[in-house]
Amino acid sequence: MLPFFVILSYYSIMISLDGKKLSQKILAELKQEIADMAKKLRLAVVVIGQNPVTQKFIQQKQKAAQFIGVDFRIFPFEETVATDELRKRIAQIVHEKKNTGVIIQLPLPEHLSVQYILNSVTPEKDVDMLSARSIGNLVAGKSEILPPVAGAIKAFFEEYGINYKSKYITVIGAGKLVGLPVSLWLLNEKTTFSVLRSTTPNISEFTKKADIIISGVGKPKLITGDMIKEGAVVIDAGTSESEGPSTGLGTSKIVGDTDFESCAEKASYITPVPGGVGPVTVAILFRNLLTLAKAQKK
Amino acid sequence: MLPFFVILSYYSIMISLDGKKLSQKILAELKQEIADMAKKLRLAVVVIGQNPVTQKFIQQKQKAAQFIGVDFRIFPFEETVATDELRKRIAQIVHEKKNTGVIIQLPLPEHLSVQYILNSVTPEKDVDMLSARSIGNLVAGKSEILPPVAGAIKAFFEEYGINYKSKYITVIGAGKLVGLPVSLWLLNEKTTFSVLRSTTPNISEFTKKADIIISGVGKPKLITGDMIKEGAVVIDAGTSESEGPSTGLGTSKIVGDTDFESCAEKASYITPVPGGVGPVTVAILFRNLLTLAKAQKK
Numbered sequence: 001m002l003p004f005f006v007i008l009s010y011y012s013i014m015i016s017l018d019g020k021k022l023s024q025k026i027l028a029e030l031k032q033e034i035a036d037m038a039k040k041l042r043l044a045v046v047v048i049g050q051n052p053v054t055q056k057f058i059q060q061k062q063k064a065a066q067f068i069g070v071d072f073r074i075f076p077f078e079e080t081v082a083t084d085e086l087r088k089r090i091a092q093i094v095h096e097k098k099n100t101g102v103i104i105q106l107p108l109p110e111h112l113s114v115q116y117i118l119n120s121v122t123p124e125k126d127v128d129m130l131s132a133r134s135i136g137n138l139v140a141g142k143s144e145i146l147p148p149v150a151g152a153i154k155a156f157f158e159e160y161g162i163n164y165k166s167k168y169i170t171v172i173g174a175g176k177l178v179g180l181p182v183s184l185w186l187l188n189e190k191t192t193f194s195v196l197r198s199t200t201p202n203i204s205e206f207t208k209k210a211d212i213i214i215s216g217v218g219k220p221k222l223i224t225g226d227m228i229k230e231g232a233v234v235i236d237a238g239t240s241e242s243e244g245p246s247t248g249l250g251t252s253k254i255v256g257d258t259d260f261e262s263c264a265e266k267a268s269y270i271t272p273v274p275g276g277v278g279p280v281t282v283a284i285l286f287r288n289l290l291t292l293a294k295a296q297k298k
Numbered sequence: 299m300l301p302f303f304v305i306l307s308y309y310s311i312m313i314s315l316d317g318k319k320l321s322q323k324i325l326a327e328l329k330q331e332i333a334d335m336a337k338k339l340r341l342a343v344v345v346i347g348q349n350p351v352t353q354k355f356i357q358q359k360q361k362a363a364q365f366i367g368v369d370f371r372i373f374p375f376e377e378t379v380a381t382d383e384l385r386k387r388i389a390q391i392v393h394e395k396k397n398t399g400v401i402i403q404l405p406l407p408e409h410l411s412v413q414y415i416l417n418s419v420t421p422e423k424d425v426d427m428l429s430a431r432s433i434g435n436l437v438a439g440k441s442e443i444l445p446p447v448a449g450a451i452k453a454f455f456e457e458y459g460i461n462y463k464s465k466y467i468t469v470i471g472a473g474k475l476v477g478l479p480v481s482l483w484l485l486n487e488k489t490t491f492s493v494l495r496s497t498t499p500n501i502s503e504f505t506k507k508a509d510i511i512i513s514g515v516g517k518p519k520l521i522t523g524d525m526i527k528e529g530a531v532v533i534d535a536g537t538s539e540s541e542g543p544s545t546g547l548g549t550s551k552i553v554g555d556t557d558f559e560s561c562a563e564k565a566s567y568i569t570p571v572p573g574g575v576g577p578v579t580v581a582i583l584f585r586n587l588l589t590l591a592k593a594q595k596k
Contacts, residue, residue, distance in 0.1 A: 115438045136434025139482065140413045174485055183485055184437065187472055187493065194492040195485065205507075 014264045017156050017235075017271045023064075023279035026155065030286055031068040041293050042071035043127070043286075044099040046090055049079030049109050053241060056254075058105060064282050070289065073099070083113050090120040100296065101127040101289040106177065114176075124296060127288040130176065138184055145291050147181030151284035152277050153214060153235055154185070160269060162233055167211035169193040172203065172223070172257070178216025178237045203227065215257040225262030234263050234270040237277040254278075312562045315454050315533075315569045321362075321577035324453065328584055329366040339591050340369035341425070341584075342397040344388055347377030347407050351539060354552075356403060362580050368587065371397070381411050388418040398594065399425040399587040404475065412474075422594060425586040428474065436482055443589050445479030449582035450575050451512060451533055452483070458567060460531055465509035467491040470501065470521070470555070476514020476535045501525065513555040523560030532561050532568040535575040552576075 034041060043065060045058065058074070065072035075093055077086060094102050102125045108114050118130040126134040129147040137143040146154065157164050169186060173179035174195055186193045194206050198217045204227040207213055215223055216237040228234060238257030256273030264270055271277050332339060341363060343356065356372070363370035373391055375384060392400050400423045406412050416428040424432040427445040435441040444452065455462045467484060471477035472493055484491045492504050496515045502525040505511050513521055514535040526532060536555030554571030562568055569575050 115440055119438070119440075132434035132438035132440055133431055134434070135437045136430035136432070139433045139437065139478070140417070140430035142413055142417075142430055174488070180437070180485060183481075187478060187481055190472075190495055190497075192492070192494055192498045194490070196490055197488055199488075200490045209503075 014267050015160070015269050016264070017160060017269050017276060019152075019156075019271060019276040019279045022155060022159050023283040025159075026280070026283035026287060027064055027068050030283070030290055033290060034069050037293075039100075039293060040071060040098075041069075041100045041289060042073055042098050043289055044093050044096070044102040045072065045074045046077065046093065046102065046104045047074055048077045048081060048086070048105070048112070051107070053252075053254075054105055054107070060279070060282055061285065064286060068286060070286060079109050081112075083111075083116065086112065086117060087120050090117065094120065094122055094125055099125065100293045101125050103128045103285070104130070106130075124292060127285055127292060129181065129288075135181075135184065138181075139187065141188055144295060145288040146185055146284070148281045148284045148288065149178050149216070149237055149277065150181050150185035151287065152280035153182065153237070155280055155284060156235065156271070156277075162212075162269060164212055164233075165189060165191055167191070168209060169212040169214060170196055170206045170210040172196045172207075172213070172215040173198060173217035173238070175216060175218075178214075182214055182216065182237075198222070207232075217257050219257055220255045221259045222257040223263060224259045225264075225266050228263055228266050230266050231268040232266065234258055234267045235277060236260075236271050236273050237281075239273070239278070312565050313458070313567050314562070315458060315567050315574060317450075317454075317569060317574040317577045320453060320457050321581040323457075324578070324581035324585060325362055325366050328581070328588055331588060332367050335591075337398075337591060338369060338396075339367075339398045339587060340371055340396050341587055342391050342394075342400045343370065343372045344375065344391065344400065344402045345372055346375045346379060346384070346403070346410070349405070351550075351552075352403055352405070358577070358580055359583065362584060366584060368584060377407050379410075381409075381414065384410065384415060385418045388415065392418065392420055392423055397423065398591045399423050401426045401583070402428070404428075422590060425583055425590060427479065427586075433479075433482065436479075437485065439486055442593060443586040444483055444582070446579045446582045446586065447476050447514070447535055447575065448479050448483035449585065450578035451480065451535070453578055453582060454533065454569070454575075460510075460567060462510055462531075463487060463489060465489070465531075466507060467510040467512060468494055468504045468508040470494045470505075470511070470513040471496060471515040471536070473514060473516075476512075480512055480514065480535075496520070505530075515555050517555055518553045519557045520555040521561060522557045523562075523564050526561055526564050528564050529566040530564065532556055532565045533575060534558075534569050534571050535579075537571065537576070 062072045102121050119132050121131050123134045171179050171182050183195050196203050207227045208229055212233040214235045218238045218240045220240050236256035236258045240255050242253040242255040254274050360370045400419050417430050419429050421432045469477050469480050481493050494501050505525045506527055510531040512533040516536045516538045518538050534554035534556045538553050539550040540553040552572050
């Protein structure tokens with residue numbers, strides 16, 4: 001529920017969409033439901049090589065898994081593993097009944113054929129929905145789950161009572177992890193939307209008209225306050241490593257696509273980075289795991 | 299090549315994109331290539347019940363098949379056939395080696411589960427690209443062919459030298475046969491585009507800015523000249539049955555989504571209906587058949 005003063009002064013009050021809180025709420029629900037299940041859930045995580053940024057994302061997922069009581073099993077591979085060998089091993093991991101869901105941590109080393117490897121996860125276990133078959137099921141309206149980032153954005157809209165179906169949405173970027181799955185979801189949602197690229201020359205012509213902006217480019221300060229209209233909803237799903245001051249642990253800071261300060265002055269709702277879309281995406285990943293687990297039981 | 303006077307007076311000269319001519323050109327190329335092949339190609343056409351409009355579309359495909367030397371085999375089913383029985387029979391038709399490609403003529407009778415039935419065509423034979431697996435391959439960038447309507451629009455652009463990759467495109471409608479496959483194609487093409495619905499309240503706000511308009515709603519006169527900008531490219535892939543004067547044979551006339559007269563005054567290129575996207579879509583269907591046939595040989 002929105003507090004009363006928001007209704008009185010809509011444009012002057014900006015609400016920062018609290019991804020940590022929403023994530024915790026979803027995870028708490030999952031924890032309860034998983035505790036009541038006879039079946040033990042396990043998420044298999046295929047990790048190829050080592051990457052400090054990736055490491056951080058894996059730790060976030062691991063922490064969530066521990067909290068809700070899901071076995072989190074990392075299957076590590078050498079950076080130099082060949083595509084065919086990896087496909088064969090992933091097929092075994094997918095086939096293993098104890099693995100309720102399987103994810104392949106991206107990015108992959110450059111020598112590997114990314115989509116070919118992602119396709120080795122069958123839809124029954126594809127919590128990330130990155131295989132061609134899962135994508136096809138999504139577009140054909142035959143999927144029980146959504147790609148995690150799309151599910152996260154939908155969860156924000158539902159949690160904060162943001163009506164998106166009759167709104168004009170601009171999606172910036174069309175990459176495999178954000179823009180593409182979000183666009184596929186919106187195609188099924190009967191919304192009016194535009195897909196912009198980081199190379200689109202006149203991005204602000206679109207963003208200035210948009211009721212909702214969803215960005216997933218990975219380009220810091222791509223969206224500034226002068227590019228959005230009063231009252232816009234700004235969903236920042238971009239991630240870049242900032243070269244600015246570190247978090248103090250020798251690791252770089254993760255930043256989004258928006259200039260938060262200037263956008264916050266005009267937006268009605270905005271997601272921060274970190275603490276916005278990211279944690280909710282992790283929570284939805286585990287909700288997908290639970291949904292698929294139930295379907296497997298049948 | 300464009301004639302010289304077009305370059306001199308770009309805005310005042312409108313070119314009607316000749317679908318019949320382009321279709322004949324593509325079919326003539328296919329005829330040649332098929333004549334040189336050892337393998338005999340056959341298109342299996344699953345037809346459920348009877349429908350006069352559908353009948354006309356089937357005849358167009360049959361005529362093209364005869365011209366290029368492809369065996370066109372209709373597999374008729376009663377209107378009342380059950381989903382499971384139909385799925386089983388289609389699986390047999392798909393499995394039959396002599397059938398190089400299999401299409402299911404839409405629309406289906408209302409009691410049938412459309413996507414479930416379309417999914418029974420495997421990607422190796424899915425010339426229409428309507429199964430979830432074919433769609434997934436398309437989105438994942440792993441398809442050698444395009445959905446026929448997208449292939450047809452691309453063929454027009456190539457034939458007439460229309461640069462679409464750096465243009466702003468609006469797609470109106472997101473249905474299974476036009477808007478959805480066109481949007482999926484554009485997602486892969488790195489274009490900037492908007493998806494509008496027939497219910498979008500302010501369609502003209504988008505169409506007035508669009509360099510290229512692709513419409514597939516099935517609503518006569520949805521797009522009028524005042525809704526487009528000077529020099530726009532208008533691709534009309536909508537089909538409705540007109541209630542106006544018939545073609546004289548007791549059948550109704552097929553009309554598109556555009557008001558051709560008023561749009562033609564401002565457009566640089568425009569497709570008529572009939573004689574525009576339709577015939578080229580049929581030609582691309584058979585080009586898809588040939589492409590899949592070659593892949594099957596491997």
